[in-house]
Amino acid sequence: xxxxxxxxxxxxxxxxxTVKDLTGLSVRQIRYYEExxxxxxxxxxxxxxxxxxxxxxxxxxxxxxxxxxxxTHEIRKELKKAQEHIQKEKLRDTMIRGQLxxxxxxxxx
Amino acid sequence: xxxxxxxxxxxxxxxxxTVKDLTGLSVRQIRYYEExxxxxxxxxxxxxxxxxxxxxxxxxxxxxxxxxxxxTHEIRKELKKAQEHIQKEKLRDTMIRGQLxxxxxxxxx
DNA sequence: CGTGTAAGGAATTCTGACACG
DNA sequence: CGTGTAAGGAATTCTGACACG
Numbered sequence: 001x002x003x004x005x006x007x008x009x010x011x012x013x014x015x016x017x018t019v020k021d022l023t024g025l026s027v028r029q030i031r032y033y034e035e036x037x038x039x040x041x042x043x044x045x046x047x048x049x050x051x052x053x054x055x056x057x058x059x060x061x062x063x064x065x066x067x068x069x070x071x072t073h074e075i076r077k078e079l080k081k082a083q084e085h086i087q088k089e090k091l092r093d094t095m096i097r098g099q100l101x102x103x104x105x106x107x108x109x
Numbered sequence: 110x111x112x113x114x115x116x117x118x119x120x121x122x123x124x125x126x127t128v129k130d131l132t133g134l135s136v137r138q139i140r141y142y143e144e145x146x147x148x149x150x151x152x153x154x155x156x157x158x159x160x161x162x163x164x165x166x167x168x169x170x171x172x173x174x175x176x177x178x179x180x181t182h183e184i185r186k187e188l189k190k191a192q193e194h195i196q197k198e199k200l201r202d203t204m205i206r207g208q209l210x211x212x213x214x215x216x217x218x
Numbered sequence: 219c220g221t222g223t224a225a226g227g228a229a230t231t232c233t234g235a236c237a238c239g
Numbered sequence: 240c241g242t243g244t245a246a247g248g249a250a251t252t253c254t255g256a257c258a259c260g
Contacts (some may be wrong), residue, residue, distance in 0.1 A: 006118075017229090048231060124251080126250090155229060157253075226253100227252105228251100228253080232248085237242100
């Protein structure tokens with residue numbers, strides 16, 4: 001109950017025009033939400049943006065919040081909080097693993 | 110042990126240039142394999158091709174076979190066979206379901 | 219058969235900027 | 240703040256065709 005792990009969901013392969021079709025947002029809006037650090041598309045060597053399905057979902061969530069009058073700055077804060085939460089979870093997992101390993105090593109020797 | 114069901118794998122959102130990068134094939138080759146009915150990209154209203162991750166995987170499999178000297182015509186035949194097999198599986202499932210439903214209905218009444 | 223390439227045109231994407239409310 | 244738009248340029252994609260082995 002923590003990780004999404006479809007290999008396809010995170011792959012950055014969708015160009016901005018397709019993202020526009022998928023989300024109903026304008027390319028202007030899509031680029032602007034990037035400027036506000038809400039999404040982080042990859043770039044090809046030539047500089048064109050590539051989005052993942054995950055990015056598309058995030059954009060739809062942003063669109064919902066914007067419709068409710070939430071400002072990008074607020075959305076940014078929520079996002080940061082969510083990311084910190086994930087970091088803490090990872091750290092906790094790492095530490096539990098460390099403890100378990102320590103125990104096993106004690107037993108084995 | 111029958112169906113692939115990631116919602117993302119089948120969605121046609123990748124343009125031909127990205128498919129080229131993903132597969133290492135030339136756009137000429139990618140279009141040619143379509144002409145030979147080995148892949149079936151979608152088209153946008155403007156006519157540009159859109160591929161799914163599934164298409165990308167098929168292309169990689171085609172590339173492997175071509176390297177082994179298999180002609181597109183042969184690959185086409187294999188593909189047709191595989192598709193017929195899937196059809197039969199679906200039919201069998203449908204009939205089993207029908208039988209089961211018939212049984213349940215008998216019991217219920 | 220399978221692939222490369224040049225040709226011409228249409229559609230896409232990019233950036234930086236001005237406009238508006 | 241959030242979004243539209245016109246501007247200029249670069250890169251993408253499309254089709255039909257000729258070339259080659």
